[in-house]
Amino acid sequence: MSEPTPTVAARATGVSKVYGSGDSATTALDAIDLEIAAGSLTAIMGPSGSGKSTLMHVFAGLDSATRGRVTIGETDITHLDDTALTLLRRRSLGFVFQAFNLVPTLSVLGNVTLPFELDGRRPDAAELAWIRELLGRLGIGMLETRRPHELSGGQQQRVAIARAIAMRPQLVFADEPTGNLDSRSSREVLGLLRDLTREYRQTVVLVTHDPVAASHADRVVFIADGRVARDVGASSPKELSDIILSLEVAA
């Protein structure tokens, strides 16, 4: 069987973001063109202040572009109003953060089904079956009734990943998801994220400073001064560190 043609999960076209105005204006993004292929794990790297968070926020509709266009799947989000953006974020995007952000009073299952609650409904039988499959796949199936404080850091981050993917969003943003984990848990969590993109054709954008984390990605996009400075395929931590060094030297 031939591979399905990759489609685009998100696209930025000529996206600029300027904070402030006049003498205090900061150009955080400068005419960025970027396509994220569906079913891929893409890492975004770059020096501090290069525009990574701004890019993620603009892609997620949390911040608006000053110029240019952003599409998520088929939807141009550039001119959506706040209500439509909130709905799009809830149904089409997932987020995983360094700090896990789990609700301490809810069980694992309660945390993972929270996106449905926020959407004003309960998961149906098929959705619950998928969630249980996902928990099993992430190796936390037997922890369903535990509270977050009864879990290790790596287990908590798996719950956060399950929650981000529970509604099968078009795109998941993971912002330094392994920042609070030891190297073994980091490796496992990143390996699982990559497996999820392969097995379920989930699209993940990983923002990270860590070349080891980024080495799990299919593609690594380097941002420097608000522009795409390099765009490479899967690479080793050493190759990625060398690129970071060369960008820092050029800066």
Ligand SMILES: Nc1ncnc2c1ncn2[C@@H]1O[C@H](COP(=O)(O)OP(=O)(O)OP(=O)(O)O)[C@@H](O)[C@H]1O
């Ligand atoms: N709300 C804001 N108001 C003004 N300037 C901002 C704002 N947010 C970000 N900036 C500026 O925009 C630029 C890009 O910032 P951004 O946070 O996107 O960088 P980053 O690559 O995510 O950095 P880090 O790796 O340190 O998190 C920086 O110069 C920053 O100072």
